[in-house]
Amino acid sequence: MSLSELIAGVEAHEQTLTVFNAGASVTDDLRDRFADRNVRVVRETTGSGRPGEFLTLSDDDGVYAATDVESFYDSLEDRERVLGEDAAHSVLDHLDETLFTSWSIGRMVAASREIEDRAWRVGEGALHAGFQTLSTLEGELDLYEGLGDSPVDVHAYAVPDIDPPAHTTFQLHLDRSAELANSWFVVFDDGVDEEATTQKCALLAEEREPREFYGFWTYDPSTVDYIVDHLETRYGMLEQ
Structure with missing residues (x-):
C-alpha cells in the first residue's frame, strides 16, 4: 500500500462524534474545532439526562470510544496530558487518525x-x-x-x-x-x-x-x- 493509498483509507473512514446532554454551544464549538476533519459532530440527549454531559466516537461498526465532555476538553487543552491510559486518550487517538x-x-x-x-x-x-x-x-x-x-x-x-x-x-x-x-x-x-x-x-x-x-x-x-x-x-x- 502506497502512502497515498494509506491516506485514502483514512479518508474513507468517516467518524461521528456524538455529544450527549450538552448545550448547543458545545456542539457548535466542537464542529468549529473539527471543521477541517473527516468527522461529523451531532447532538443527542438521553431520556433521563444521565449520566451527564458525555460524548462518543463511532463509525459504521458502532461505538468504540467514549468520555465525559469535561475530560475531553481538558485533553484538548493539553494534548500531552492524554498520553496515559484514559477514556479521553482513546477518543483523541481515534480522532487523530481522521483526515x-x-x-x-x-x-x-x-x-x-x-x-x-x-x-x-x-x-x-x-x-x-x-x-x-x-x-x-x-x-x-x-x-x-x-x-x-x-x-x-x-x-x-x-x-x-x-x-x-x-x-x-x-x-x-x-x-x-x-x-x-x-x-x-x-x-x-x-x-x-x-x-x-x-x-x-x-x-x-x-x-x-x-x-x-x-x-x-x-x-x-x-x-x-x-x-x-x-x-x-x-x-x-x-x-x-
Missing part, C-alpha cells in the same frame, strides 16, 4: 515541529522526514543537521531538483517518484515496542491542491510502524 483537509504550509510546519521536538526530547530512535524536493530540504538544513547530530537516527527523503546540499549528520534518500514529490511526512519511531510507553507519532499528508495538504497525524504504533516499513522498503537505498 484533515486543506492545511496551509504554516499549519503543516507547526505540526512537523511538534514531532521533530518530540524526537529531540526523547533523544533516541529514528526520525523520517519527507521534504518533496531537495530545495525544500536545503531551507531546513541547519535544523536537520542539528537533529542528526543527536543520538536520533535521521533520514531525509526528497526528489533531486538541485544538487544535494552538503550534509554530514543524517542520511539522504533520493528518488524521482511521484510519491515523494507529492508527500509531506514526519515520522518518529522511538524503537519502543510497548504501547503504554512508546512515543511513536507521525504526520502524513499529500499535496492535492497547490500548497494545500490533505492527510492525518497519528500516535498509533502500528500505523507508525507501517509507514516506516514502507519507507525503508521503497526508499532504503542511501543517497545517490
Whole structure:
C-alpha cells in the first residue's frame, strides 16, 4: 500500500462524534474545532439526562470510544496530558487518525515541529522526514543537521531538483517518484515496542491542491510502524 493509498483509507473512514446532554454551544464549538476533519459532530440527549454531559466516537461498526465532555476538553487543552491510559486518550487517538483537509504550509510546519521536538526530547530512535524536493530540504538544513547530530537516527527523503546540499549528520534518500514529490511526512519511531510507553507519532499528508495538504497525524504504533516499513522498503537505498 502506497502512502497515498494509506491516506485514502483514512479518508474513507468517516467518524461521528456524538455529544450527549450538552448545550448547543458545545456542539457548535466542537464542529468549529473539527471543521477541517473527516468527522461529523451531532447532538443527542438521553431520556433521563444521565449520566451527564458525555460524548462518543463511532463509525459504521458502532461505538468504540467514549468520555465525559469535561475530560475531553481538558485533553484538548493539553494534548500531552492524554498520553496515559484514559477514556479521553482513546477518543483523541481515534480522532487523530481522521483526515484533515486543506492545511496551509504554516499549519503543516507547526505540526512537523511538534514531532521533530518530540524526537529531540526523547533523544533516541529514528526520525523520517519527507521534504518533496531537495530545495525544500536545503531551507531546513541547519535544523536537520542539528537533529542528526543527536543520538536520533535521521533520514531525509526528497526528489533531486538541485544538487544535494552538503550534509554530514543524517542520511539522504533520493528518488524521482511521484510519491515523494507529492508527500509531506514526519515520522518518529522511538524503537519502543510497548504501547503504554512508546512515543511513536507521525504526520502524513499529500499535496492535492497547490500548497494545500490533505492527510492525518497519528500516535498509533502500528500505523507508525507501517509507514516506516514502507519507507525503508521503497526508499532504503542511501543517497545517490
